Amino acid sequence: MSCQAPGAEEGESQASGRVSGAPGWNAPAQQGIVLPGLGRRCAMSLVPVTAARAMAAADSPSATLRRRDLCSRGIRLAGKMRSDVVDLLDTYVERQGLDASASVAAVEGVPAAAAERWDEQTGTQRLLENLAAYRAFRALLAQMLEEQREQLGEADAALGRALAAVLLQVSAFAYHLEELLQLESRGPPSEEGAGPPPPPHLSLFERKLRGLGVLRELAQWAVRSARDLRQLAKPSLAPSPAESP
Structure with a gap:
């Protein structure tokens, strides 16, 4: 059965206005758009509003350009970060x-940069693993900085x-x-309950070695991040809104 009906174009225009918040439209955002004069079967076959918008945004030229721009800038940031971490x-090593x-x-609480079956990972998996790692590094470096100030x-x-x-x-x-x-269209996971465990009770020398391990792993992650973002910038490998980790 065709979903086209007399006045459908006009109905589409009206429905579009109603979805945007026009008076008299009280349907929830996840509900399908029901065009005036159409049967239940046609209405149910339409894509939910939120999902449709997300799909359109992800596939739009502007979203693609934005993704490539973010990936390019991320690659430069990762390269600069690795250079600074090596220095x-x-x-x-010298001062300690x-x-x-x-x-x-x-180091407990830090995901290893080396990944099995790296080439089989989805774009979303890459982003989530990177984010988990850098959130952990943020907490660990803050601990190191505090210990450094207390020590010296x-x-x-x-x-x-x-x-x-x-x-x-x-x-x-x-x-x-x-x-x-x-x-x-995949918001970052909550940081509640995330992050590395509380710093263990270590001797001064053990804390120094732990800091060395953190910096070494961070340098490795900077290399992996640049590689991940290069993969993500490829159109065929860009994650979709519906892609699960």
Whole structure:
């Protein structure tokens, strides 16, 4: 049965106005658009308003250009962050009296940058894993900065400034990832209950090694993030609003 009816074009125009909030329209946003004069079967076959808008926005040229712009800027941010973290690693090792080749255990609460079956991940999975990692790094770097101030005070202001600068970049990058998730009609997950566990009771030397491990893993994540965003910028691999993690 055809969904076209006499006056359908006029009805569509009226319905469009009603959806936008015109008087007399009280249907919920998730309900299908019911055009005047159409049967129940046609009305039920229409796409829900919210889903239709999300699909149209995700596929629009402006959304595609916005996604590419965000990915390009994210790649530059990741490259700058990695460069600064590498410089910070050199300074950290020197000021903390550590061996640059020291073996460090995996840091609890930080997802490993290495991923199995990386090429099979969806775009949404990439964004969510990156966001979880940078939220964890944000908390860990804040802990490191606090420990640094307690340990040395103003005696090593240069190291404190470098840590604070990287912390700022990590926070900015996390926000950038949230923007990408919003663009894909998939809002970022809540931070309630998220983040690394409380810092364990460690000796001074153990805290130094833990900080070294955090910075090393952050450098690896900066490399992975740039790679993920390059994949995400490819039209065929961009996540859709309906894509599940």
